[in-house]
Every structure is written in C-alpha cells, then in structure tokens.
Amino acid sequence: MIHYDLQCAAGHAFDGWFKDSDGFEAQAKAGFLECPICGATKVSKRLMAPAIPKKGRSRTKEVAAPPPVPSPPSGAPVSSDGQAAAGPVPAQVVALLQRMRAEVEKHCDYVGAEFAEEARKMQRGESDLRGIYGEASDADAEALRDEGIEVARIPWVPRADG
Numbered sequence: 001m002i003h004y005d006l007q008c009a010a011g012h013a014f015d016g017w018f019k020d021s022d023g024f025e026a027q028a029k030a031g032f033l034e035c036p037i038c039g040a041t042k043v044s045k046r047l048m049a050p051a052i053p054k055k056g057r058s059r060t061k062e063v064a065a066p067p068p069v070p071s072p073p074s075g076a077p078v079s080s081d082g083q084a085a086a087g088p089v090p091a092q093v094v095a096l097l098q099r100m101r102a103e104v105e106k107h108c109d110y111v112g113a114e115f116a117e118e119a120r121k122m123q124r125g126e127s128d129l130r131g132i133y134g135e136a137s138d139a140d141a142e143a144l145r146d147e148g149i150e151v152a153r154i155p156w157v158p159r160a161d162g
Contacts, residue, residue, distance in 0.1 A: 008035035009042040036092055039099075098160040108133050116140040119149050 004024060006016050012035050018024040024045070027033050033043040108131035111118045115134030121127035136144070136151070144151045 005046040006033070006043050007046045008038060008040040010035065010038050010040055012037040012040075013046065034096075036096065039095075094157055095160070097155055097157045100154060101157060101159065104131070104133050104154070107131055110134060116144055119144055119151065120147070123147070123149050 001017050002020055002024070004016050004018065005013065007013050014036055016024070016033065018027070024033075028043055031041045034041050035043065111132045111134040113135050115132065115136045118127060118132055118134070122129050122132075141151050141153065
C-alpha cells in the first residue's frame with residue numbers, strides 16, 4: 001500500500017491509500033477519486049516529504065495500513081439526522097453515503113434476502129455476473145467470503161431525496 005497526501009481543485013487537503021502509484025493514476029484519470037469535503041473529482045497529489053530511513057534501520061520502509069475506521073454494527077440504522085450507534089455522522093459522510101446508495105440502486109439489481117444464494121449462483125455460473133445488493137446475515141457474509149466470493153457491507157442511509 002502507498003499513502004499519498006491529496007488535494008482537490010478547491011484546495012481541500014486529504015489523504016488516500018492505494019495499491020501502488022499506477023492505482024492512483026488510473027483512479028484519478030477515471031474520475032473515481034473524490035474530495036470528501038466538497039465532492040470535487042479533480043484530485044492531485046500534494047508535495048510530500050520523502051521518507052528517509054534513520055541510520056541503523058533497514059533501508060526498506062514499512063508502511064502501516066491506515067487505521068480501521070470505526071463503523072456502526074452491521075444492520076445498525078443511521079437516521080436521517082446522521083445519528084448512529086457510534087454517535088453523530090458528519091454531514092459530508094452522510095452525503096457521500098447517500099450518493100453511494102444512489103449509484104448502487106442505479107447500477108445494481110436488488111435481490112433482497114436472496115443475496116447469498118444469488119451470489120453463489122453467479123459464482124457457479126448459473127446466473128449472469130452483475131452487481132447485486134440485498135440483505136445477508138453476518139454468518140452468510142462470512143460464509144460467502146470463505147467460499148471466495150467477494151462481498152462488502154455499506155452503511156445504508158436514507159435517500160437524499162427522502
């Protein structure tokens with residue numbers, strides 16, 4: 001993983017973690033990077049100080065993974081005012097999650113409680129590969145991961161228009 005200090009066209013500074021420098025370049029070129037403050041997609045790397053190892057240390061620098069972001073327990077509701085089990089959610093985060101929800105609903109098929117079974121059907125080639133979303137228990141999600149099926153949970157906030 002590689003860490004970059006980033007800046008949007010409006011001058012907001014933030015950081016990002018990428019698999020490698022090509023990963024950053026590809027995401028930036030495709031417009032996948034977005035400022036968490038204003039939503040701008042024109043993002044560039046900021047000037048960073050080089051990491052120089054101290055004498056006596058190994059020349060290879062170990063990069064620690066970013067600290068995990070605490071999130072509410074799966075299935076925990078996030079109310080329209082941004083309250084979750086862990087406390088208030090910043091308005092910018094709620095706005096980003098609302099945009100993410102809109103994109104998922106626009107580009108993926110809702111399969112409801114049949115999520116785990118539909119994911120398995122796609123893995124076995126019994127169903128067309130496509131983006132799906134729905135409900136799955138923690139045990140179902142873990143079982144899918146154990147079977148080599150990639151799944152992810154996202155906080156499902158109320159729609160921006162509702």
